[in-house]
Amino acid sequence: MGLPEDRERFHEVGEARREDLAEFISHGDLGGSAPDRVRIPIKLVDLPSFEYDRREMGGVGQGESGQPQPGQPVDPEPGDDDAEGEPGEEGGDHEYYEMDPEEFARELDEELGLDLEPKGKRVVEETEGDFTDTARAGPKGSLDVDEFFKRGLKRHLATDFDGSYVEEGLFVDGAGVDAVFEWARESSVPVSRAWIADAAATIAAEHGDPVEALDRWESFEELEANVERETVSQRIRRDGLDSVPFRREDERFRHPEVIEKRERNVVVVNVRDASGSMRETKRELVERVFTPMDWYLTGKYDAAEFRYVVHDAEAWEVDREEFFGIQSGGGTRISSAYDLVEEILEEYPYSEWNRYVFAAGDSENAGSDTQQNVIPRIESIDANLHAYVETQPGGTTRNARHADEIEEALGDRGNVAVARVGGPEDVTDAIYEILDTEGNDE
Structure with missing residues (x-):
């Protein structure tokens, strides 16, 4: 086996040693990726290379050409392990395995056992096929x-x-x-x-x-x-x-059969509670659930659009960069977000778009807002899937009732999912709970 074959083999070993997909989603650095490119760290394997035999380079005891004499101290050469510098100052070598959203979706299907088949909705082209259709009028x-x-x-x-x-x-x-x-x-x-x-x-x-x-x-x-x-x-x-x-x-x-080519398109409205109770740990759990689902749906559909809504007692739309980090000091009224979601989705008719509404928060909501306002809104907004992700590290607090009320009222509907995330270890289970609900909607 020659050096090119060795190099290829070592590359294959390196890719095989990349971080497990579920481990990456739960604990990895998601911020190093882009919406259209997922970067997963891999553990490097040293590639073989040529080195000179140091025995042919002379050594201690050879007095010619300025070589040290017997008994003379020898200074370490540059590059020795004892070189100056504090331990731990330099990071280890690392590389990334890059995949597009299509590959990510395939791997997540395999990893979690998902089977989501996107629906084609918007007609983008009509062509004429064979003369298989008939009508009661036409040319003789x-x-x-x-x-x-x-x-x-x-x-x-x-x-x-x-x-x-x-x-x-x-x-x-x-x-x-x-x-x-x-x-x-x-x-x-x-x-x-x-x-x-x-x-x-x-x-x-x-x-x-x-x-x-x-x-x-x-x-x-x-x-x-x-x-x-x-x-x-x-x-x-x-x-x-x-x-x-x-x-x-x-x-x-x-008459010729009219063949419609339909685009598998989707709009995803991500909603997040930005009230004072949503501390950094809770916001990070939201990011770990929502970001992989964005990649997954991008890979599954021909065209995907994403809108981002945050709320406290009021709701407003933000861009992706603001979505996971923004925090306000206000209270919580979740229905304000669904009012805005309803307005946004008017731009995407359900007859032409697949629609997903993903909301997340710590399940705290003002008074009877869930029963009187949120549940009727979910029932009235046509969507392939409504999901709510409760993020409560350490367990649900006494007044965090929103997820329970949604589940009690709408849990038997085929297009509503509720998932609970108490820590990174729950992230992949939550993603499966949500996406598998859509996969079983038929």
Whole structure:
């Protein structure tokens, strides 16, 4: 094996030694990545290189060319391990394994066992396919002759009947036109009363009035027992089919199938409590849940847009850079955020956009705001998924009821998820709880 093969092998080993994805999400430096590029630290493996054999370079005891004499102290050469400098001043060598959001989404699917299939919504292109669709109007040259014939034949077969069998009903003792018509209908013979009346007139003209004088059967039951009714298919097999009476309503014209190409697009509105109770540790947990989900959805969809809303007692929109760090000193009224979310989503019709609303906070909310305002808002805002992430390091406090109330009221809906994060170790479980709810929405 040569040096190029060794180098390639060592690179592969280095990539295999990169930080585990779940470990990176829970404890790694997420800030080193960008929205379109995820950078995961890897542990370096020293690559092989050529070095000179130090035995050929001379040494102590050789007095020529200024070399030290026996017994003379030898100064360490530059680069020795005893070089000047405080221990720990220099950081270790490190590199990064970079992946785009598509690869990140694939790996997170594998890591967590997710199976989210994005839905295509907005139509971005229409093309014409094969002439497989039909309509009742169109150019004469596009007439579907086969369909035209089949429709005419089907109607003909449905309305045809054994005329001689119906005429026998006129020879039943005491049976007039009305009685024969009623008997024919009961026998599922598709004959009209006018046809029976015409047949009775023809028989009367041929044999003279009254027809009753020609009675052959005492009852319709006797007629049915002695005369076999011939089906349409039997008659066609015997005599063939001379013609099919077509109607304009039988015409169908071929049109090309319209193929719609739909873009798998998504808008994500991330909401965060910025009130005084949201300290740095809680804000970091929000970032560890929301950031990987942003990468994941970016990788899953053709086009993704992200909007960021923070709130205390009031709500306002910010950019991504401000979202995870901003903190106010105010109280908390979560419904103010959903009022703003509703306004934002008016720009993204649900018929054209997949919509996600992800909110996070420490579950503290003013008075009855959750019951009276937030829950009705969630029910009225159309979205693929509503999620709330409770961040309470050390356990939930007594007045932190928002997550519980959401779960009690909406937990049985297929598009609402509640997750609780008490520390970094809970982050991947929370991500799974949220994204798996969307994956099972069908």
